[in-house]
Amino acid sequence: xxxxxxxxxxxxxxxxxxxxxxxxxxxxxxxxxxxxxxxxxxxxxxxxxxxxxxxxxxxxxxxxxxxxxxxxxxxxxxxxxxxxxxxxxxxxxxxxxxxxxxxxxxxxxxxxxxxxxxxxxxxxxxxxxxxxxxxxxxxxxxxxxxxxxxxxxxxxxxxxxxxxxxxxxxxxxxxxxxxxxxxxxxxxxxxxxxxxxxxxxxxxxxxxxxxxxxxxxxxxxxxxxxxxxxxxxxxxxxxxxxxxxxxxxxxxxxxxxxxxxxxxxxxxxxxx
Numbered sequence: 461x462x463x464x465x466x467x468x469x470x471x472x473x474x475x476x477x478x479x480x481x482x483x484x485x486x487x488x489x490x491x492x493x494x495x496x497x498x499x500x501x502x503x504x505x506x507x508x509x510x511x512x513x514x515x516x517x518x519x520x521x522x523x524x525x526x527x528x529x530x531x532x533x534x535x536x537x538x539x540x541x542x543x544x545x546x547x548x549x550x551x552x553x554x555x556x557x558x559x560x561x562x563x564x565x566x567x568x569x570x571x572x573x574x575x576x577x578x579x580x581x582x583x584x585x586x587x588x589x590x591x592x593x594x595x596x597x598x599x600x601x602x603x604x605x606x607x608x609x610x611x612x613x614x615x616x617x618x619x620x621x622x623x624x625x626x627x628x629x630x631x632x633x634x635x636x637x638x639x640x641x642x643x644x645x646x647x648x649x650x651x652x653x654x655x656x657x658x659x660x661x662x663x664x665x666x667x668x669x670x671x672x673x674x675x676x677x678x679x680x681x682x683x684x685x686x687x688x689x690x691x692x693x694x695x696x697x698x699x700x701x702x703x704x705x706x707x708x709x710x711x712x713x714x715x716x717x718x719x720x721x722x723x724x725x726x727x728x729x730x731x732x
Contacts, residue, residue: 488596491540492521498539505538506552511703517555522596531594532602534585542606543581550578551585554651557707558676563654570624570655575613580620584609587623591647627652631661636714641721650674659728662717670698670710671717673724679706681727685720688712 499514508514517539520530535555538548553562569579587609588602609616630652631644642653642661650672653661660675673680687700690712698712711717 488522488524488599491599492518492523495521495536495539498541502535502538502548502552503556505549506554506556508556509703509705512556522594522599525596528593528595529599530591531589531599532585532606533589533591534582537581537585537606540603542603542610543585547576547578547581551582554582558651558654558674560676563676566655567657573617573620573624575617580616583620583623583627584616586627587619624655628656631656634662637662637718637721638725640725660724662721668692670712671714672702672708672710673717673720674708675724677707677728679727680709680724682706682709682720682723685723688716 496515496518499517502517503512503514517535520533520536522529522531533555534543534551537543538551538555543551550562550565553559554566566579566582569577570583573580585606588606590602594602609619627648630646630649631642633639633641634643637643642649642656642658643664644650644653644661645664645666647663650661650663654676659677660673660680663672663674664670665672673682682701683706688698690698692698697710699710699716702708702710709720711720
């Protein structure tokens with residue numbers, strides 16, 4: 461990976477926006493209003509799936525000084541125009557869903573990573589993201605850290621390289637599932653597997669005690685799979701497509717996961 465320390469016109473515009481928003485970054489209500497005003501634009505730019513609400517962006521921002529929220533991410537960086545407008549599309553897409561186009565772009569651009577590329581901005585925002593427990597003060601700090609890194613290219617490149625390395629190391633293999641099945645138990649492991657070159661991946665969610673299979677391709681090939689009808693204590697299905705998706709499904713236990721993976725491997729023409 462190489463770095464480019466000269467700012468493009470778009471990057472200079474972004475830094476100007478950051479300067480103009482310096483006071484806004486201290487006002488949580490103002491931030492929420494700006495994110496909300498841009499949410500539909502980000503959803504359209506990223507061609508989000510129909511089930512994804514543009515309002516989900518606003519829920520990432522603490523509602524006041526006492527509450528917490530998921531916090532800063534690439535979608536928020538776009539909504540606050542901390543990423544130049546002509547470099548926001550990749551981050552907008554990946555905020556909604558991973559697609560062959562977006563994954564392919566990341567794979568290409570990380571081979572010769574340039575300061576100011578779309579993948580650079582996405583990874584830099586990801587390096588700030590903590591996914592939960594972020595109060596207003598911490599949110600302000602996230603914004604300031606993102607701004608500081610943008611203004612220091614060598615630090616920004618180092619953060620991006622570190623984030624990419626972390627991302628593709630979040631998955632491994634489970635001998636029971638086979639060497640060609642990326643498996644992880646950390647949020648983000650699926651995305652890391654996609655970027656590392658795998659067409660699908662498995663995530664185990666310890667909180668719910670169920671497994672997920674995901675892909676960025678059009679389908680996992682599970683349309684004819686016979687899912688369990690078992691439900692959890694809240695009456696929710698433990699198995700089957702999530703939001704009727706052909707790309708993201710859940711399995712109630714490892715046995716069902718193994719059966720589903722036979723279909724998935726066949727779909728992607730992998731050795732059984």
